[in-house]
Amino acid sequence: MTQGSLATQSQQPSHGFESSSTIDQKHPKFEMPPLTTAREANSPNSTMATTLQEHLSSAIAKLEPESPQYATEMVDLILTSSRNATASDVHLLPTQDGLQMLWRLDGVLHQVAELPREVAPNIVARLKVLAELLTYQTDVPQEGRIRVESHDAEMRVSTFPTLYGEKAVIRLFVGSGRYRFLDDLQLPDDVATGLRKLLMETGGVILIAGPAGSGKTTTNYACLRELVNEFGNEKSLVSLEDPIEAVVERVAQSQINANCGFDYTTGLRSLMRQDPDVIMVGEIRDKGTAETVFQASLTGHLVITTFHAGSAAGAVSRLSDMGIEPYLLRSGILGIICQRLVRRLCSCSIPDDEKKNRLGLDVDKSWKAVGCEKCGGTGYTGRSVLAELLLPDLQKTGRAILSRSDAAEIEAIAVEAGMETCWKRALEAVESGMTSPVEVRRVLGLR
Numbered sequence: 001m002t003q004g005s006l007a008t009q010s011q012q013p014s015h016g017f018e019s020s021s022t023i024d025q026k027h028p029k030f031e032m033p034p035l036t037t038a039r040e041a042n043s044p045n046s047t048m049a050t051t052l053q054e055h056l057s058s059a060i061a062k063l064e065p066e067s068p069q070y071a072t073e074m075v076d077l078i079l080t081s082s083r084n085a086t087a088s089d090v091h092l093l094p095t096q097d098g099l100q101m102l103w104r105l106d107g108v109l110h111q112v113a114e115l116p117r118e119v120a121p122n123i124v125a126r127l128k129v130l131a132e133l134l135t136y137q138t139d140v141p142q143e144g145r146i147r148v149e150s151h152d153a154e155m156r157v158s159t160f161p162t163l164y165g166e167k168a169v170i171r172l173f174v175g176s177g178r179y180r181f182l183d184d185l186q187l188p189d190d191v192a193t194g195l196r197k198l199l200m201e202t203g204g205v206i207l208i209a210g211p212a213g214s215g216k217t218t219t220n221y222a223c224l225r226e227l228v229n230e231f232g233n234e235k236s237l238v239s240l241e242d243p244i245e246a247v248v249e250r251v252a253q254s255q256i257n258a259n260c261g262f263d264y265t266t267g268l269r270s271l272m273r274q275d276p277d278v279i280m281v282g283e284i285r286d287k288g289t290a291e292t293v294f295q296a297s298l299t300g301h302l303v304i305t306t307f308h309a310g311s312a313a314g315a316v317s318r319l320s321d322m323g324i325e326p327y328l329l330r331s332g333i334l335g336i337i338c339q340r341l342v343r344r345l346c347s348c349s350i351p352d353d354e355k356k357n358r359l360g361l362d363v364d365k366s367w368k369a370v371g372c373e374k375c376g377g378t379g380y381t382g383r384s385v386l387a388e389l390l391l392p393d394l395q396k397t398g399r400a401i402l403s404r405s406d407a408a409e410i411e412a413i414a415v416e417a418g419m420e421t422c423w424k425r426a427l428e429a430v431e432s433g434m435t436s437p438v439e440v441r442r443v444l445g446l447r
């Protein structure tokens with residue numbers, strides 16, 4: 001996730017925008033009404049999402065497009081309904097016919113509404129006011145944030161000029177409630193037990209790897225909460241994040257600010273002088289951060305962080321490719337967890353005897369998605385985490401890292417030493433009917 005916006009984030013909008021008189025420029029803070037409905041993070045219920053979608057349509061129909069408050073009310077409605085549906089992202093996509101609204105639910109986009117074309121610019125403008133963007137500037141990409149005080153969370157808004165007007169995407173961070181303890185994540189037993197053991201260490205790096213949208217941040221926060229529970233005030237717990245997605249009591253959380261030179265690398269160097277025991281780093285994005293993380297880990301600090309990689313072994317070789325010395329990896333890494341989220345088949349799924357529908361997966365049986373009222377016709381309800389835990393301190397794996405072995409080789413050695421890969425768990429999930437071959441291919445790709 002790069003933050004290189006072309007326009008600055010917090011300049012006050014001027015009054016160049018033609019409809020600005022209808023927009024409340026003085027109070028850009030968004031007041032979030034209390035949540036009335038919330039889906040369980042680990043067992044989302046699509047029925048509820050469908051119902052919320054119906055509520056949304058009738059609520060949209062009640063708003064008066066001629067009213068001067070229309071854009072304000074519509075944006076409030078968009079933000080509240082998306083949050084209630086626990087969408088992770090909202091897309092407002094201008095087309096020839098109107099402004100499409102899409103929600104990303106359980107990792108998949110769904111179109112939920114289409115708003116009249118005439119109101120599209122006002123709606124995007126209102127959103128830009130809330131995010132403190134330049135409303136009159138519609139021809140360059142912009143990025144900003146909306147603080148939601150009542151939920152200790154924020155939303156990130158980005159706009160992008162397209163053929164039919166500005167496209168806006170809102171990333172919703174669900175706030176403290178969703179980020180709970182390790183037990184709530186339903187990680188495989190061996191991974192949860194292994195991770196809990198690693199959290200008791202006093203130095204080293206715990207890497208949480210996976211692609212975007214695989215729940216890394218949720219696991220990162222769960223680890224932090226676990227530490228707070230275990231050690232309370234006995235340990236100094238600090239974090240560097242971008243953004244702070246949830247507040248964790250008794251952790252000194254810091255938001256980095258790269259525009260002022262306060263980035264992960266400089267932040268980490270300064271933090272080391274603050275006598276911390278545990279440092280949570282939002283994400284390793286570059287070599288500088290990676291190096292500083294490993295240096296910190298070798299001087300008696302436990303560092304927990306996330307890293308973009310396709311597998312645990314892949315994370316090792318990516319770090320090595322970034323230029324991190326193998327000896328640093330060998331002695332620094334305590335463990336690497338890599339995770340993926342797959343959608344769970346709804347109870348309406350049926351056994352599928354057609355071998356070609358197994359999409360080349362090495363399984364003896366499989367089920368396929370059907371769709372019913374309960375799952376809103378999608379065939380799936382909620383998601384489950386597939387995870388693998390690589391522990392390089394097992395002798396052979398450590399040696400493989402030192403000798404710069406490639407990912408496949410490191411993985412083979414780790415498997416020999418007992419690691420269950422995400423792929424193996426995915427095949428088991430297909431055979432047990434938890435998920436489908438199509439979903440496994442969608443999430444894990446080809447191999």
Ligand SMILES: [Zn+2]
Pocket residue numbers: 346347348349370371372373374375376377379380
């Ligand atoms: Zn169903």
